[in-house]
Amino acid sequence: MDILNVMEQPLVDNSIVSWEYHNYLPYISSKFDYNDEIRIPIQELDAYTLPCESMLYLEGKLTKEDGNPATKLKLINNAFAFLFREIRFEMNGIIVDSNRNVGLTSTLKHYYLSFNEDECIKLDNAGWFPRDNRVLNIADNKFSVCIPLKMLMGFFEDYRKIILNMKQELVLIRSSDDIDSITSIDESEKPKIHIEKLYWRMPHILTAIPQQLALTKILEKNQEIFIPFRSWELVELPSLSENTRHVWPVKTSTKLETPRHIIIAFQTNKKNNIKSNMSEFNHCNLSNIRVFLNSERYPYNDLFLDFKNNKFATLYEMFSRFRAAYYEKENEPIFSPKQFKDIAPLVYIDCSRQKEAIQMGSVVLRVELETSENVPKNTTAYCLILHDRLFQYNPMTKIVKQV
Known part of the structure; x- marks a missing residue:
């Protein structure tokens, strides 16, 4: 000892x-x-x-x-x-x-x-x-x-x-x-x-x-x-249609750059609006959301959200797990559940653990979401993709290339 x-x-x-x-x-x-x-x-x-x-x-x-x-x-x-x-x-x-x-x-x-x-x-x-x-x-x-x-x-x-x-x-x-x-x-x-x-x-x-x-x-x-490092890529959908069901084909990526962590957020009438705060986000009465990497679905179960009746505990739990999944640190989120709802009702999807079949060839990322009411006018959706990236450099020849 x-x-x-x-x-x-x-x-x-x-x-x-x-x-x-x-x-x-x-x-x-x-x-x-x-x-x-x-x-x-x-x-x-x-x-x-x-x-x-x-x-x-x-x-x-x-x-x-x-x-x-x-x-x-x-x-x-x-x-x-x-x-x-x-x-x-x-x-x-x-x-x-x-x-x-x-x-x-x-x-x-x-x-x-x-x-x-x-x-x-x-x-x-x-x-x-x-x-x-x-x-x-x-x-x-x-x-x-x-x-x-x-x-x-x-x-x-x-x-x-x-x-x-x-x-x-x-x-x-x-x-x-x-x-x-x-x-x-x-x-x-x-x-x-x-x-x-x-x-x-x-x-x-x-x-x-x-x-x-x-x-x-x-x-x-x-x-x-x-x-080796993890790169951040933000994909924007400038205007969601004013209905309750949406299918968003976000992007197609290579095997190496397969999404490992996905954050989805919404903003209504905030861009280029000086009366709004671009550092805050909206829930848009989200009721369910799922992400597909090829045919694999994340999360496995439906979320059954209802923001009007404060039923978003599952979403907050997913949000609070980010530090543990990404950094292997203790779960200490910055927001309480109420602050989460009012300031940044983000959707965090952990897809870091994947079946080998997903990573064969290209990977298609698709988001499907449902809301309890029609999405408000001038609503923008954001999908932040965190994925692996690998470079190598030779300090003698000065050659830099992506692997």
């Missing part, structure tokens, strides 16, 4: 002797207007970088469109992610991971499903304010935030190792406006978010001599290094 091992030596890990953040600026560090492409390069090939702990720093101010102070405008939760319609991570010019509709994807995947209430405290610094009535008043209309990139892309969350001897680039594409980042009681106040500073904060790792020699041998042997 360990309690009897009185001669056990203390373990001191000196393999990393330095951990420092370096700031990297875009090619053009003064132009962050609507629809602009912002490229932030890291050209230092001899540096050991740790992308999973990197972050995006933003500094700026919120005003009305004419430049005057905003008196009634408020930033929603995760507002700064909504400033970008796409984010990409590239290695030596090859796209390794990308995320479209950054605000909605990160809100669904990370902030509502991945974190519990206590963990949200530290995310105030990233623009996530669940305790401030779900909106943020900015003092003097100015802000500064550090957003961990693991909140925005699957690569940064899952691949927790250094990158050796490779050029890296972070690419951001600004949204066409700032309306989805803002909520206001006055429709006449048009928002304008001015980004004054933006840079990529990347950790540089300095190792001890034995570890340095081991990493150098990897380069000398011309070995390929695998990069």
